[in-house]
Amino acid sequence: xxxxxxxxxxxAVGSGQAVARxxxxxxxxxxxxxxxxxxxxxxxxAASGVIVVAMLVMTLFAERIxxxxxxxxxxxxxxxxxxxxxxxxxxxxxxxxxxxxxxxxRVSITIGFATILLGTAAAAxxxxxxxxxxxxxxxxxxxxxxxxxxxxxxxxxxxxMAVLGPGLLNVILSxxxxxxxxxxxxxxxxxxxxxxxxxVEAARAxxxxxxxxxxxxxxxxxxxxxxxxATIGLGAIILAESALSFLGFGVPPxxxxxxxxxSGSGRTYMYRAPWMAVWPGVAxxxxxxxxxxxxxxxxxxxxxxxxxx
Amino acid sequence: xxxxxxxxxxxxxxxxxxxxxxxxxxxxxLIPGDVVAMMLEEKAYAKDLEELRAKLGLNRPxxxxxxxxxxxxxxxxxxxxxxxxxxxxxxxxxxxxxxxELAVMALVVAIVIAVPVGVIAAARQDTVQDYTFRSAAILxxxxxxxxxxxxxxxxxxxxxxWRPLTGYVEIGKDFRGHVIQMALPAVILGIAFAAxxxxxxxxxxxxxxxxxxxRTAWSKGLRERVIVLKHxxxxxxxxxxxxxxxxxxxxxxxxxxxxxxxxxxxxxxxxFDAINQRxxxxxxxxxxxxxxxxxxxxxxxxxxxxxxxxxxxY
Numbered sequence: 331x332x333x334x335x336x337x338x339x340x341x342a343v344g345s346g347q348a349v350a351r352x353x354x355x356x357x358x359x360x361x362x363x364x365x366x367x368x369x370x371x372x373x374x375x376a377a378s379g380v381i382v383v384a385m386l387v388m389t390l391f392a393e394r395i396x397x398x399x400x401x402x403x404x405x406x407x408x409x410x411x412x413x414x415x416x417x418x419x420x421x422x423x424x425x426x427x428x429x430x431x432x433x434x435x436r437v438s439i440t441i442g443f444a445t446i447l448l449g450t451a452a453a454a455x456x457x458x459x460x461x462x463x464x465x466x467x468x469x470x471x472x473x474x475x476x477x478x479x480x481x482x483x484x485x486x487x488x489x490x491m492a493v494l495g496p497g498l499l500n501v502i503l504s505x506x507x508x509x510x511x512x513x514x515x516x517x518x519x520x521x522x523x524x525x526x527x528x529x530v531e532a533a534r535a536x537x538x539x540x541x542x543x544x545x546x547x548x549x550x551x552x553x554x555x556x557x558x559x560a561t562i563g564l565g566a567i568i569l570a571e572s573a574l575s576f577l578g579f580g581v582p583p584x585x586x587x588x589x590x591x592x593s594g595s596g597r598t599y600m601y602r603a604p605w606m607a608v609w610p611g612v613a614x615x616x617x618x619x620x621x622x623x624x625x626x627x628x629x630x631x632x633x634x635x636x637x638x639x
Numbered sequence: 640x641x642x643x644x645x646x647x648x649x650x651x652x653x654x655x656x657x658x659x660x661x662x663x664x665x666x667x668x669l670i671p672g673d674v675v676a677m678m679l680e681e682k683a684y685a686k687d688l689e690e691l692r693a694k695l696g697l698n699r700p701x702x703x704x705x706x707x708x709x710x711x712x713x714x715x716x717x718x719x720x721x722x723x724x725x726x727x728x729x730x731x732x733x734x735x736x737x738x739x740e741l742a743v744m745a746l747v748v749a750i751v752i753a754v755p756v757g758v759i760a761a762a763r764q765d766t767v768q769d770y771t772f773r774s775a776a777i778l779x780x781x782x783x784x785x786x787x788x789x790x791x792x793x794x795x796x797x798x799x800x801w802r803p804l805t806g807y808v809e810i811g812k813d814f815r816g817h818v819i820q821m822a823l824p825a826v827i828l829g830i831a832f833a834a835x836x837x838x839x840x841x842x843x844x845x846x847x848x849x850x851x852x853x854r855t856a857w858s859k860g861l862r863e864r865v866i867v868l869k870h871x872x873x874x875x876x877x878x879x880x881x882x883x884x885x886x887x888x889x890x891x892x893x894x895x896x897x898x899x900x901x902x903x904x905x906x907x908x909x910x911f912d913a914i915n916q917r918x919x920x921x922x923x924x925x926x927x928x929x930x931x932x933x934x935x936x937x938x939x940x941x942x943x944x945x946x947x948x949x950x951x952x953y
Contacts (some may be wrong), residue, residue: 485892577895592786
């Protein structure tokens, strides 16, 4: 998804004209030029982009990158400090922490992207319909969203997770509900603003149906808002997933997730093997930091009006 | 006028509260696993499932249970815990102060850090200070509280043999001990909110400082301090207060993790245990108290606007 977003940013960065003038230049060159311009304008954002890409690579090729299996007990390596053989040390069950972090990226990335896709799609459906149709429908939807939003997120998620039981899909579903409720509010606002434009009225005067107006005139104009919401939300979702896993409501063991690596039976051993407490947290913080910075940078490039929002 | 506005707001709040109460009531009942079977397994409360179900009133239609519960809740009776048989309200009464204290302390920590830092960052936009504060804020948003808490518990124990107190120190028995015990969790809980609040304060203040009347104030030769604080901050602070109001549920939600790690006997941990034990009256009671509380706070926030901004009249 990150790749797509960068491509979307391309015209805003200003390479579109260059491409138009020199049609012989390949699409690949145009993309790399857009990326280069983005990196020059937003160096920290670009560095974060590199971290995000590294995480994606870790997710896709965990089997190749991790020196050991995620649940593989290495003989004679119980709670060994970081060394050449075990970069980040081993845990109380003699498992290689670096390998577990590599596999853990899979959980964070999968849940992050799946939640954002599902949650933002629901938010867009809810927000656009609520903002476009207004009236009683809007009133009812908004009161329900209000009620949802007056709960602490963690309480909703825990209750939903208690209903659904732990597991990858259930974490995605419960987190998506939050994303949908929150996002729908913002998208509704954007929709109301767009719907007041003269071209929407013109489309209606020409006899366009609701479906056509929403798909052809409203949606394209709230897409920037939707993309920004999605990128900025990713970091928060990874953070929420790690908290859920920490509380024991995440992906069931022995599959590693960064949050669960910090909890459970391992906690009593952390006093003797502090690296067990350090690295998973570093991984979470780095990932969330990268997504936050990338989101910020993309927002500045895509929609400067939202800066500081 | 203000009173009329607040009355109107109160009326609007009621449907939200009702929807919330319905969510509160149905959600725990969807939890798979039967509390009655669990109770029978662990303790022989009754001869068989049906007898225990009848005893607990869980054999009646769900809507009857809802209206009965709602009717009692309005009168201040939230039922009793299915496990301990103690009144839920009494149990909450003992735990709520701890959670609230933690949440309020965290908010105070957040405000004390966020507002001054946000003001400095905005007043010194694009300087080293600004970049440092902004980077620190994003870092603060990225570091999970439960990890910080883990580090704070584990690392000092290894380095200096120091461990935070285990076992809750009551405020009446040892005031100093209590404050010391609560300070660490409150700071950790407050950091993430401080980060977000600082970014908002900075953003809003920058917006205000670009206004014409601020330029006028400069040209009048006013001191920077007066311009930034009196002309700037007073106008920038309203969205920040709204933010505090909307974040309050999340501060309270954040206490779940912190109370669990630091072993504080607050309401969030009570809820967490109740979810695991499927103790419906407790889950409903805690959620209802939390939601009502949040609705009340949001009303108070609205009232505060009027006090802060004389332009807001209802």
